[in-house]
Amino acid sequence: MSHGYVENKDELLKRLRRAEGQVRGIQRMVENDTYCIDILTQVSAVTKALEGVALALLDDHLTHCVAEATAQGGAVADEKIREASQAIARLVRS
Amino acid sequence: MSHGYVENKDELLKRLRRAEGQVRGIQRMVENDTYCIDILTQVSAVTKALEGVALALLDDHLTHCVAEATAQGGAVADEKIREASQAIARLVRS
Amino acid sequence: MSHGYVENKDELLKRLRRAEGQVRGIQRMVENDTYCIDILTQVSAVTKALEGVALALLDDHLTHCVAEATAQGGAVADEKIREASQAIARLVRS
Amino acid sequence: MSHGYVENKDELLKRLRRAEGQVRGIQRMVENDTYCIDILTQVSAVTKALEGVALALLDDHLTHCVAEATAQGGAVADEKIREASQAIARLVRS
Known part of the structure; x- marks a missing residue:
């Protein structure tokens, strides 16, 4: 897949x-x-760059993987959203 | 709605x-x-508490609003995911 | 004091x-x-505002409390810097 | 130096x-x-690791560079603290 x-x-x-x-x-x-x-200053710059990579990955994940799963509905969708929420929490807390 | x-x-x-x-x-x-x-110490505590509120809101939003929109598909879904991604970026950068 | x-x-x-x-x-x-x-959007705004308060407090703390302690030197200074570093870490991780 | x-x-x-x-x-x-x-998950892990490096650097900077400058007092000290505060703000906002 x-x-x-x-x-x-x-x-x-x-x-x-x-x-x-960097x-x-x-x-x-x-x-x-x-x-x-x-x-x-450089450590802040590379941290910000990596956050940008994570946000791009997350956007792609929501747009494709989560959207496809929610179109199916049921447990598959619930699991995909649970995973996405946990990944977002890790990103916010890092 | x-x-x-x-x-x-x-x-x-x-x-x-x-x-x-607080x-x-x-x-x-x-x-x-x-x-x-x-x-x-208290400012860090209330900032963390507010982040927790935001993550809970985001989880609900993904689970309901985004899931419902992606089940419909098309422009409605694209817009909902675009909005969610931007909200996540604001949260990560705040 | x-x-x-x-x-x-x-x-x-x-x-x-x-x-x-807010x-x-x-x-x-x-x-x-x-x-x-x-x-x-509003939660991100108030989180950012509170971070601004914390950064202002930290600047004042470094400028006065830490500076005065380091002028004395010795254990007092070490403790003040240890405390400031821990507060900064909490702020970065929140 | x-x-x-x-x-x-x-x-x-x-x-x-x-x-x-990583x-x-x-x-x-x-x-x-x-x-x-x-x-x-890995991007969050390396972002956190880099934040750890930054916090260690900051602690060393406060303990030595800022402490030595504040012991001298005057404009040298003010500049060192101004710089440290800005570096902390960049770290918090990244």
Whole structure:
């Protein structure tokens, strides 16, 4: 079964590779004794970028997986919505 | 049209009145020159409580409003999911 | 001992009373069966407002209480910074 | 000038390398069409890990850079606290 994000896979991978590069960049800043505040600025930036990836994934999930399940109705739909709500809670609390 | 949270209205109102009381309590702490850290602890507590209210509302919204709309399909469903995704993004970013 | 926020007390109380009013407003929205998304928008707004109050308090605390303690140095300073770090962590995680 | 985190450099680098590995792991999950919710769980985990790194950096910064500056007092101290407060605000809002 293909998932909601399949159409946006390349874009997601591009954003994740950029985030990976940002984390490596932060490592270099620490290795080079960069000033704490400048490092903190970059950590906030990569955290925000990853939140953006999560929100895009969630939007795809709601649009495809949850919509398809709710069209079927019943226990399948309930489970999909329960899962989505828990994922949203983890995202809000992280 | 009744909304998803109607069944949980009393519980939501109870939690919102508690949050209102917490905010009033924080006012008294400020008026009484309470130590900053103790006030900060209470602000984090009421912020977390309000997030809990938002997550409960969102769960009801997904379970009822979004599910009903996606069962219909088409533009109605797309709009409901777009709205839900934007509300989730505001919650994550607040 | 007066705390860092004493100079900004009126402003803090004004913001807290506004937040209290917002929470009461959300209660009315629930009582009046307002659409879920509109309620969620208001919850995100009051959460953000309370975060603003916390950040202002924290700034005052760092500027006065922590600065005074670190000027003394020793265990008093260590304790003040430990407390401030924990308060920041609670705020970030809430 | 050495910064507050210098003593914890190895630990910070270890946590950052782990976060880098987590982001690469998420890329593989997307490449392998893993279920959306499982990917979202990992994104929340790495966001939380990065927040932990930021909080550790901030604690070191307060303990060393801000404490040393406030011991000197004057404009140097004010600037250090202003910077720290802004970094905290970015962290809270990310």
